Amino acid sequence: MNSRFLGIPDLVEVPSVAVVIDVMRAFTVAAWAFAQGAEQIVLAESLDEALALKSRHPDWAALKDGPPAPGFDMVNSPGLLRSVDLAGRTVVQKTTAGTVGALAVKDASLVLCAGFVVAEATAEVLRTRAGDSVTFVVTGEDGRADEDLACAQYIARRWAGESGTDAAEFLRRAADSRAATELAEGVRQGVHPDDVALCLELDRFAFAMVATPEDSLMVLRPLATSSPTDR
Template sequence: MNPRFLGIPELVEVPSVAVVVDVMRAFTVAAWAFAQGAEKIVLAESLDEALALKARHQDWVALKDGPPAPGFDTVNSPGLLRSMDLGGRTVVQKTTAGTAGALAVKEASLVLCASFVVAEATARLLRTHKSDSVTFVVTGEDGRADEDLACAQYIARRVTESGTDAAEFVRRAGESRAAVELTEGVRQGVHPDDVALCLELDRFSFAMVAKVENSLMVLRPRAMPSPADETSS
């Protein structure tokens, strides 16, 4: 597999396979939403679109970056989301980097959204897909966010080297600018456990696949069996 690591501004052509990485916090939050029972996540292009979707579908759950705001049910925090019952619900998510990255590659044949909590499942899906070229979209800081780059590099390594140790990659993410800002309260809409939850490796056994459905970019979980499960079946 030939991996490329690009920031959103560097996406000048449509990739065949794209893995959009946002560790802190969009795609950690998305994974927690599925773990809490969400059926699907609609990735909104703007706050106005998120609110419009929420207005048309009163039972949908809308979330955004930053502090709480009228019309939104919660914020982009895994620590806050993990206590919500989202059984069968649709979540509308709008964030600064993660959702923008996914929308930037919506024409790709396969779009995965990833973070450390679904790293192994994402690598397993990529191994199954057997693509020669994979573009990893490093969403934070125009491609310079070390937590996203570290996670992308780890997943890329796991596709071809199953024995890759995560420790160094997770350490880099934990020392990133985003981790420091979340820990020190620079960013709003934060739970004290957010950084630890974002650094939790392989918490969930599903990958997250995004595709256009009825003109909306929709994210859904895809369960990936472990190697042990595949061997025993």
């Protein structure tokens, strides 16, 4: 099996199968949005597009990185999102890295968005649908974010069926990453104290997240698997 690990700037061709990783925090947040009842997540190309979609669909909820801002309902924090009822709603998400990475591979035949919280479910989908080549898009820090690379490498090993793969070392790397430090120290805005811990909850959810183009939009939806049940 062939695994490639690329940053967004390194995507010079469209991969067949792409797994877009953003642990802290876009795709941890997306998973929590689905857990809170969201029906779908539209990945916006810009803040302006997110606001325009919200304007056309007032019942949709818009979400962004950083501090709260006019027109946006939520910020990109799993700790803050876990108390929001999103039953049946569409969420529009725009973040600095995660949504950018997903849109960069929108023409791939299969696009999965992932973090540690859906790692095993993502690996299960790869085992059944990916063939023998997968490109992992490491979105943070132009491909250098160790929390995203660690997650990508862990999922790659689980996809390859490597027995005895211990998640502890991969989670430790993520916990020691620059992103985790900045979140813990309050360098980043729109943060809840539990965000880092929530981003490191391995296999919290029993679904993968598949992004597909629909009517000129990139739409993310959950795909239930037989992987670990919700805790």
